[in-house]
Amino acid sequence: MNQFPTPATQPAPVVAAAEAVIQLTGIEKIYQTKTIETVALNHVNLSIQRGEFVSVMGPSGCGKSTLLSIMGLLDEPTSGTVAIDGRAVTSYSDRELAHLRNHKIGFVFQSYHLINDLSVLDNVELPLLYRSGVSGKERRQRALAALDTVGLGARTRHFPSQLSGGQRQRVAIARALAGRPEIILADEPTGNLDSVMGEEIMDLLLTLNRQQGATIVMVTHDEQQALKTERIIRFFDGSQVN
Amino acid sequence: MLLNYLKIAWKVLLRRKFFTFISLFGISFTLMILLVVYALFDHAVGARRPELHTDRLLFINRMILRGDGSMSSSGVGYSFLKQHVSTLRMPEKVSISEAYPISITLYVGQQAVKADRRYTDGNLWQVLDFDFVAGRPYSVAEVRDAAHVVVLNETIARRCFGTAAAAVTQAVQVDGKPYRVVGVVRDVPTVRELTYAECWLPVTTTMADLRDPNYLGDFQAIVLARQAADVPAVQEEYQQMLHRLPIPDPKQFQEIRSYARTLLAHYMTNHNNDAGQDGDAAHFWRQWIGLGLLFMLLPALNLININVSRTLERAAEIGVRKAFGATARRLVGQFLIENMLLTLLGGVLGLLLAAAVLALINSSHFLPYAELGLNVRVFGVGLLLALVFGLLSGAYPAYKMSKLPANQALKGGAAV
Numbered sequence: 324m325n326q327f328p329t330p331a332t333q334p335a336p337v338v339a340a341a342e343a344v345i346q347l348t349g350i351e352k353i354y355q356t357k358t359i360e361t362v363a364l365n366h367v368n369l370s371i372q373r374g375e376f377v378s379v380m381g382p383s384g385c386g387k388s389t390l391l392s393i394m395g396l397l398d399e400p401t402s403g404t405v406a407i408d409g410r411a412v413t414s415y416s417d418r419e420l421a422h423l424r425n426h427k428i429g430f431v432f433q434s435y436h437l438i439n440d441l442s443v444l445d446n447v448e449l450p451l452l453y454r455s456g457v458s459g460k461e462r463r464q465r466a467l468a469a470l471d472t473v474g475l476g477a478r479t480r481h482f483p484s485q486l487s488g489g490q491r492q493r494v495a496i497a498r499a500l501a502g503r504p505e506i507i508l509a510d511e512p513t514g515n516l517d518s519v520m521g522e523e524i525m526d527l528l529l530t531l532n533r534q535q536g537a538t539i540v541m542v543t544h545d546e547q548q549a550l551k552t553e554r555i556i557r558f559f560d561g562s563q564v565n
Numbered sequence: 566m567l568l569n570y571l572k573i574a575w576k577v578l579l580r581r582k583f584f585t586f587i588s589l590f591g592i593s594f595t596l597m598i599l600l601v602v603y604a605l606f607d608h609a610v611g612a613r614r615p616e617l618h619t620d621r622l623l624f625i626n627r628m629i630l631r632g633d634g635s636m637s638s639s640g641v642g643y644s645f646l647k648q649h650v651s652t653l654r655m656p657e658k659v660s661i662s663e664a665y666p667i668s669i670t671l672y673v674g675q676q677a678v679k680a681d682r683r684y685t686d687g688n689l690w691q692v693l694d695f696d697f698v699a700g701r702p703y704s705v706a707e708v709r710d711a712a713h714v715v716v717l718n719e720t721i722a723r724r725c726f727g728t729a730a731a732a733v734t735q736a737v738q739v740d741g742k743p744y745r746v747v748g749v750v751r752d753v754p755t756v757r758e759l760t761y762a763e764c765w766l767p768v769t770t771t772m773a774d775l776r777d778p779n780y781l782g783d784f785q786a787i788v789l790a791r792q793a794a795d796v797p798a799v800q801e802e803y804q805q806m807l808h809r810l811p812i813p814d815p816k817q818f819q820e821i822r823s824y825a826r827t828l829l830a831h832y833m834t835n836h837n838n839d840a841g842q843d844g845d846a847a848h849f850w851r852q853w854i855g856l857g858l859l860f861m862l863l864p865a866l867n868l869i870n871i872n873v874s875r876t877l878e879r880a881a882e883i884g885v886r887k888a889f890g891a892t893a894r895r896l897v898g899q900f901l902i903e904n905m906l907l908t909l910l911g912g913v914l915g916l917l918l919a920a921a922v923l924a925l926i927n928s929s930h931f932l933p934y935a936e937l938g939l940n941v942r943v944f945g946v947g948l949l950l951a952l953v954f955g956l957l958s959g960a961y962p963a964y965k966m967s968k969l970p971a972n973q974a975l976k977g978g979a980a981v
Binding site: 422498 | 569572573576577580881882884885886887888889890891892893894895970971972973975
């Protein structure tokens with residue numbers, strides 16, 4: 324994913340290479356308290372190919388979000404191996420994991436998780452703040468380009484509280500795009516939006532996948548939206564069922 | 566990056582106005598009290614005119630004669646000081662003056678002006694560093710010849726003659742005798758109790774009997790050592806001299822006790838007859854440093870408490886920053902910068918508050934002739950301590966949060 328599309332460009336599918344950008348092998352996640360042990364993920368083996376748009380579905384508490392957190396290196400599995408671009412990250416340090424998250428992965432959360440004290444532009448610049456070698460000017464240009472992509476180029480000076488839910492999620496997507504990551508992990512990105520707004524966000528994600536070849540893994544409860552993606556992975560009680 | 570952090574820090578301060586007020590009040594009020602207390606301390610015992618060389622000055626202003634069941638204590642006799650202290654070999658110079666200022670009335674024509682006087686010898690002007698704004702000091706020769714000359718402070722000179730310069734060569738009446746003003750010095754604050762006066766007169770013009778052989782009297786000696794390192798030797802020489810002296814009225818008294826004390830030791834003894842030569846300086850410092858730290862502990866705990874709750878409520882932000890590539894070290898750095906901004910703001914406010922309080926004390930004449938000023942050194946130390954507390958209080962919760970898995974932080978960091 325090197326360039327953002329020009330508005331005139333017609334969507335054209337990008338041919339995905341048959342290689343796993345995310346590979347989960349024997350992933351187990353157990354939450355342990357003094358009295359109870361909860362198995363959130365049970366021996367999950369999963370492969371996400373480059374350029375794929377995958378939906379993860381299942382009832383609440385089945386481990387979807389945990390799976391996404393582990394894919395996004397936000398959480399560690401109790402056992403098993405996570406490989407990004409064919410490299411296992413098990414022994415990576417905090418710094419190496421942060422570097423990988425910063426360069427390879429963009430997150431979109433259900434509740435947006437924008438920083439309310441920062442303007443829209445500052446929020447979108449966030450991933451680039453942690454990237455060395457990016458000047459302030461370049462940061463600004465790339466954030467503006469990302470905001471143009473999501474159709475919010477005119478809202479740069481606004482603050483999150485001044486935007487609608489759909490607009491906030493667009494800002495969150497622009498933030499995920501600003502670092503030009505290969506992978507976008509979206510945890511119920513339309514969960515807090517009405518159906519019209521939800522459709523808009525879904526279309527945006529589909530466009531990103533088709534035009535820019537972004538690999539997208541999306542957790543959703545919406546069957547209709549999931550059907551628009553290339554593959555649906557279903558979970559039940561921490562295990563993959565299809 | 567730094568701009569982003571400062572932007573966030575400023576917004577956080579504005580968002581939680583009450584917490585910010587409490588934090589800033591704690592820091593600034595503590596610093597203000599420290600600065601004012603130190604300014605008062607420095608005003609009383611710091612190296613300031615006329616006691617500019619406090620590291621070389623010693624004061625002999627008290628003598629105690631002890632016996633079984635009886636004790637007599639007061640200032641020291643003029644004759645004793647002249648005979649036994651002026652003749653010590655170690656000091657560079659010794660000045661003898663009245664131990665306590667006495668209130669008198671000066672007459673300028675028909676005008677009566679109240680003033681505190683001190684009879685002194687001619688060495689006073691060499692031992693101490695008075696700031697002459699007009700005229701000159703009276704000389705050793707003038708004192709020897711009992712010349713009727715007087716040095717006034719600036720306020721009395723102005724009150725009597727309009728300006729300091731106009732006072733020189735003018736005549737004033739003291740105790741019915743005419744004196745000529747030869748010099749005017751800048752006001753000495755009353756808290757400088759060993760050197761303060763409003764008019765200084767040659768000791769030889771006093772009505773008192775200067776040949777009275779009693780060891781006890783109403784005078785003091787101000788001793789200037791050649792260098793700071795000589796101070797202990799001067800003190801030792803004075804003690805040896807006392808041991809050689811015959812005890813007056815040995816039936817009643819068995820011991821003579823008197824010390825050549827530094828200015829700080831003089832204030833620490835606080836007229837305690839049992840105090841030793843150094844007035845227990847170690848105890849004094851322990852007490853004051855302990856009190857100072859205790860005083861700073863309260864706002865520090867308050868800061869820690871506020872910072873912890875403020876950091877906890879920003880767990881989601883920390884989670885987001887981690888998700889987009891912030892390392893634990895960068896997060897800690899961000900919170901430290903925020904705390905430094907808060908502490909520096911508190912420091913500046915503290916400085917302004919202290920300046921206002923000191924100006925108020927100066928103008929209120931609560932301490933006559935006070936010229937209290939801010940002390941850069943104590944401000945630096947106070948600010949440094951506040952910064953350290955601020956950094957520590959911000960670093961701990963930030964470090965804890967930075968160690969939390971990002972997904973947990975995004976959920977609100979309930980585990981911390």
